[in-house]
Amino acid sequence: MKNKGQLIVLSGPSGCGKGTIIHSLLEQRQDTVLSVSMTTRQPRKGEVDGVHYFFVDRATFEKTIAEDGFLEYAEYNGNYYGTPLAPINRWLEEGKNVILEIEVQGAEKVMARCPEHMSIFLLVPSLVELERRLRNRGTETEEVVLNRLRLAREELQRSSHYQYVVLNDVVEEAVARINTLIEAENMRYSRMETTVMEVMKYVSTQ
Ligand code: 5GP
DSSP states (O other), X not given: OOXXXXXXXXXXXXXXXXXXXXXXXHHHOTTEEEOOOEEOSOOOTTOOBTTTBEEOOHXXXXXXXXXXXXXXXXXXXXXXXXXXXXXHHHHHHTTOEEXXXXXXXXXXXXXXXXXXXXXXXXXXXXXXXXXHHHHHHOOSOHHHHHHXXXXXXXXXXXXXXXXXXXXXXXXHHHHHHXXXXXXXXXXXXXXXXXXXXXXXXXXXXO
C-alpha cells in the first residue's frame, strides 16, 4: 500500500531563493509536485499563466473565495494569493509530496487546518544579501523593493512558528537539507505503520 504524500509548507522572504530551490528539488524528486497558486498580481517578465501562477482579476479571485475553492489565501503587498484546494488531496492520496510555496499568513492557516503538514522556513544569510538579491532581480520598482524588505523583516520574526529552518547560503546545500527533512519525515512511525504491519503479518504465519 502506498503511503500518503507529505504536505510541505515552504515560506521565506521574497527574494530568498525559494523559486531556485524548488526548481532544483522538483528536478531531483519525481515524487514531489508544486501547487500552482492563483494571484491577482500582474505577471512578471517571463512568467507563464498556469505554470508560475494562475493570473486572475480580483472578481475571479473573490468568486473562488466565495465558493470555498482555496485551502488558504492571503493578501500580500496589495494582491491576493491563494492555494487552489481541488488538486491537493488527490496528489496526497496518490502518494505525492505537495509543496506550498506561500507567505506566512497563509502558512499559518495551513498549519491550523492541516495538522499533518511539514513546515519549513527558508532563511537568507542576511538582510543585506536579501536586498542585493531583490535589486539584482531588476523586475521591481524601488517602492516595491523597499516594501518587500519591510515585509521580510516581519516574516523573519514569524519564523519561530515553523517546524524547521533551512539556511539558503548555497542552493545545492539548501536543497540537500530539504531532502533530508523529507526522508526523515518518511520514517516517522505514523508513515511506517503499514510497513510494520506487513512485516508482523509475515512473522505470524511462520
Ligand atoms: P511573489 O509576488 O514574489 O511571486 O510572491 C509574493 C509572496 O506570496 C511570496 O512570499 C510567495 O511565497 C507568496 N505566495 C505565493 N503563492 C501564495 C499562495 O497561494 N498563498 C499565500 N498565502 N501566499 C502565496
